Amino acid sequence: MSTYVQEGTPGTGALDTGRPGYAPDPALDPAPAPDPDPAPAPALDLDLDLGKLFAARLQAARARPYLATALFALHTVASRSVPTMAVDRHWRCYVSPGFVDRTPVEDLAGVWVHEVSHLLRDHHGRSDRVARQRGLTGPGDRLRMNIAADCEINDDAFGDGLAKPEGAVDPQSIGLSDGELMEDYLYQFRLGPRTHHLSWLDCGSGADGLEREWDLGPDGAHGLSAQEQDAVRFRVAQGMKARPGDTPEGWRRWAEQAFHPPQPWRELLGAALRAATSGSGAGEDYSYGRPSRRSAGLPGIVLPSLRRRPPHVCVVIDTSGSVSDTELGSALLEVAAISRAVGGRRDLIRVLSCDAAARVAHPLCRAEGIELVGGGGTDLRTGFAAALRTHPRPDVIVALTDGQTPWPGSRPPCRTVVGLFDRQYGSASWDENDPDYVPDTPPDWARVVTIG
Incomplete structure (x- = not known):
């Protein structure tokens, strides 16, 4: 037993x-x-006060209800490696227990809003792009990106029920103006006496794109996928659009971009052209050159097959005085791209210059050899009329213009694609000699693509 x-x-x-x-x-x-x-005896480590931290998050959601979806999408991770609070690109929020213990709830609410703003505005992705373009690789460069991203957020983030946390960086504190983007701020300051007190700043890889040793990484738990992140951004943008009067100008600008993100214009233009040239009714005909396979079911009868003749394209290029030389060069590049979109058949493309009057339509031999004539006012109605008079008649008209023109009053008897030169920079000062001039928007019957 x-x-x-x-x-x-x-x-x-x-x-x-x-x-x-x-x-x-x-x-x-x-x-x-x-x-x-x-x-x-070992020193006692503070435990993360989740009650206080989540009370601050609730206060942040009450002060900024349009950010509630994003605030509650963050997963909290206690970490003694971060100085305050930080985020990674996978929407995890790393929190220092000591920082939570010594910081009032009102300030913690502001930090919650600040950190989630880095993720909503994709500061990690934008920092990676800037780093590649400008060769910014050192830790000092990443600190500058973090400071610039903070300036973009903090210029209008606080007030109206949300306290500004102690030590928060804003543009005025380093001698810069409000209302600009992270990329703009990067050009305007260097690390020096005005920023030496910010050497402690670390909002994590979610702010500058550089992974830290304390990051859980892409394989860690509770991270959001790219699709889930986009869904959160879209929900937040919807909330801002629903309450535009309560949203600061910086957030309204972000919400507009979230609903209408920048698109790869060259791919869009090619896709629009291919859709136009392959659409129903664009050059379809019957031919006995290759009998229809349905003839096998009708002995003694030969049926024609439906054949598609190659589409003819006429490109109308705006050569008025409001179009810059750079934009004309871009238009010639688009002519070469259009040639590739129709299978390289240059004999199917004609190019026509137009300012206030249409010029001769040239068959395409080489895009570099096209002579663009003009320099006066703009009236693309004459260009559309001249394009429809070419022989053979075009199946597709592509108009490359700055949009400062009257448009035809009715839909042309063929498909139309309009490539608009982007007027945010450079030639935006052109006004057709009239300071009150407001260009007409392209008509609804045209497929419009903005050329960047």
């Missing part, structure tokens, strides 16, 4: 601390010998 001795039973040398009134017998339970060289 086996004997079972429970740990802590008298006589086994272990204290039965769970039995009331028990006192050890010195003969049976001698006290352990003292350690001749006792180690110092």
Whole structure:
């Protein structure tokens, strides 16, 4: 019969601390010998006060209700490696327990909004692109990106029920103006006396794209996929669009871009052209050159097959005075791209210059050899009319213009693609000699693609 001795039973040398009134017998339970060289007692580490942290998040959501979806999408990770709070590109929020312990709830609410703003505005992706374009690889460069990203957020992030955290960086604190983007701020300052007090700043890889040693990485738990991140951004943008009066100007600008993100214009133009040239009714005809396979079901009868003749394209290039030489060069590049979109058949493309009057339509031999004539006012109505008079008649008209023109009053009897030169930079000062001039928007019947 086996004997079972429970740990802590008298006589086994272990204290039965769970039995009331028990006192050890010195003969049976001698006290352990003292350690001749006792180690110092370890310092007690603070535990993360989740109650206080989540109360601050709730206060942030009440102050900025349009950010609530993003705030509650963040997964919290306690970390003693971060100075305050930081985020990674996978939407994890790393929090220092000591920072939470010494920071008021009102300031923590502002930090919540600040950190989630880095992720919503894709500062990690934008920093990576800037780093590649400008060769910014050092830790100092990444610190500048973090500071510039903070300036973009903090210029209008606080107030209206949201306290500004102590030490928050804003553009005025380093001598810059409000209302600009991270990429713009990077050009305007260098690390020096005005920024030496910010050397501690670390908002994580979610702010500057550079992974830290404490990041859980793409394979860590509770990260959001790229699709989930986009869904959160879209939901937040919807909330901002629903309450435009409560949203600061910087966030309204971001929401517009979230609904209408920049597109690869060359791919869009090629896709629009291919859709136009392959659409129903664009050059379809019947031919007996290759009998229809349905003839096999009708002995003695030969049926024609439906053949598609190659589409003819006429490119109308705006050569008015409001179009810059750079834009004309871009138009010639697009002519070469259009040639590739129709299978390299240059004989199918004609190019026509147009300012206030249409010029001669030239067959395409080489895009570099096209002579673009003009320099006066703009009236693309004459260009459309001249394009429709060419022989053979075009199946598709592509108009490359700055949009400062009257448009035909009715839909042309063929498909139309309009390539608009982007007027955010450079030639935006052109006004057709009239300061009150407002160009007409392209008509609804045209497929419009903005050329960057």
